[in-house]
Amino acid sequence: MSEQFMIFGAMVFAAVFLLMMGLTIPVFGESQKARKNLQKRVRQLSADTDANTITLLLRKKYLRSLSPVERWLESLPGMETLADALEKADFKYRAYQVVSGVVFFTALGALIAWVLTRNHWVALAVGCICFLVPVISIIRAKRKRIAIFEEQLPDAIDIMKRAIRAGHPFSESLHLVAEEMEGPVGQEFRITFADLNYGNDLRRAMLGLLHRVPSIPVMALVSSILIQKDTGGDLTEILERIGQVIRERFKFQRRVKTLSAEGRLSAWILALVPFVLVLVVSWTSPDYLPLLLDDPMGVKLVAFAFAGMVIGVYWINRVLRIEV
Numbered sequence: 001m002s003e004q005f006m007i008f009g010a011m012v013f014a015a016v017f018l019l020m021m022g023l024t025i026p027v028f029g030e031s032q033k034a035r036k037n038l039q040k041r042v043r044q045l046s047a048d049t050d051a052n053t054i055t056l057l058l059r060k061k062y063l064r065s066l067s068p069v070e071r072w073l074e075s076l077p078g079m080e081t082l083a084d085a086l087e088k089a090d091f092k093y094r095a096y097q098v099v100s101g102v103v104f105f106t107a108l109g110a111l112i113a114w115v116l117t118r119n120h121w122v123a124l125a126v127g128c129i130c131f132l133v134p135v136i137s138i139i140r141a142k143r144k145r146i147a148i149f150e151e152q153l154p155d156a157i158d159i160m161k162r163a164i165r166a167g168h169p170f171s172e173s174l175h176l177v178a179e180e181m182e183g184p185v186g187q188e189f190r191i192t193f194a195d196l197n198y199g200n201d202l203r204r205a206m207l208g209l210l211h212r213v214p215s216i217p218v219m220a221l222v223s224s225i226l227i228q229k230d231t232g233g234d235l236t237e238i239l240e241r242i243g244q245v246i247r248e249r250f251k252f253q254r255r256v257k258t259l260s261a262e263g264r265l266s267a268w269i270l271a272l273v274p275f276v277l278v279l280v281v282s283w284t285s286p287d288y289l290p291l292l293l294d295d296p297m298g299v300k301l302v303a304f305a306f307a308g309m310v311i312g313v314y315w316i317n318r319v320l321r322i323e324v
Contacts, residue, residue, distance in 0.1 A: 088212060089142035090184070098134070106130045145184050150217050151250070152185040157221070157243040161236050170225075170235070171196045188213055202229055217246045260320045267316040271309055 076096075083095040091098075110127030114120065156177045163173035171193060178190035188209055195205035206222045224238050281288055292298035 085138060085142060088145065088214075089138050090145055090187075091138065091141065098138075102131060102134050105134065146213055146215050149184040149188065149213050150215055150246070152181060152183060153217055153221070154243045154246050154250075156181055156185045156189065157239050157246070161239045161243070164236050164239070170202070184213070202226070217249065220245065263316060263320050267313060267320075270316075271313055274305070274309070 079095040079099075082098065086093060086095060086098065093101075106127045109130035110123045113126035114123040117123070159177050159180055160170075160173040163176045164170065168176070174189050174193040174196070178186050178193055180186075181189070191212070192205050192209045195208055196202065200208075203226060206225055210218055210222045221242055224242055225235070228235050228238055278289065292302070
């Protein structure tokens with residue numbers, strides 16, 4: 001009975017996880033294809049700069065400020081990528097601290113599950129859950145911060161536009177945004193203004209903003225500013241049009257979210273109704289399900305049904321994924 005309960009719990013967890021990752025992220029965040037195109041565009045913009053050298057120097061300076069043990073831990077493979085993700089998620093922890101915490105949390109959860117159940121499969125499943133929870137939390141925090149930045153960006157562009165029309169230089173318009181706005185926009189524009197103030201040129205500062213906030217609206221803003229710097233033109237008119245495009249994009253995203261709500265709700269119902277029925281049948285007729293689960297053919301049928309459910313969730317996800 002414990003193995004059946006473990007299998008049932010694993011299926012419920014997998015179903016909810018797939019629904020969360022498959023039906024939430026494509027609606028509220030950039031798709032994988034859009035992120036790849038964005039990364040390619042960033043590499044093209046930074047091809048003729050020494051931004052990678054600047055980043056490497058800053059990384060070495062940061063490592064020199066740590067103790068020898070911390071420096072060794074932060075130099076391990078993958079730590080730089082994790083540190084970058086933590087910075088984008090606005091987490092104040094160092095990379096080795098997060099890794100140590102995740103390892104401890106995973107080991108503790110698996111150990112407690114083993115002590116309570118004496119089943120290594122249950123311990124493994126609990127350990128995987130304990131590992132995935134902080135990883136998903138970091139990813140969601142990063143995407144939530146980028147989403148808040150995108151929502152505040154049109155107002156920041158309006159402030160920049162009014163400042164430039166009033167005769168302020170471009171760097172001062174960034175300073176005004178940093179002073180008048182709070183949240184991710186104020187923080188990032190404050191860092192960008194500091195980059196310009198401490199001697200970095202405009203290209204490096206704007207590419208640094210795009211690196212910290214990898215987003216299509218930010219890429220449009222940065223590309224327009226850099227092109228205007230090279231070719232000339234009315235910057236206020238460019239900023240006004242970019243602000244309008246970003247606002248229209250948000251309106252369209254909200255419309256897509258509204259129109260796809262019925263499909264996402266249908267996916268949740270179709271995926272979770274079998275598990276609810278299992279609970280109801282187990283409660284009303286306790287001797288009914290063991291006839292299915294104790295037979296090898298019944299277990300195969302359950303496995304095929306679960307595989308079909310996963311394929312259905314994936315298909316609904318593909319149908320609802322609309323590029324904006």
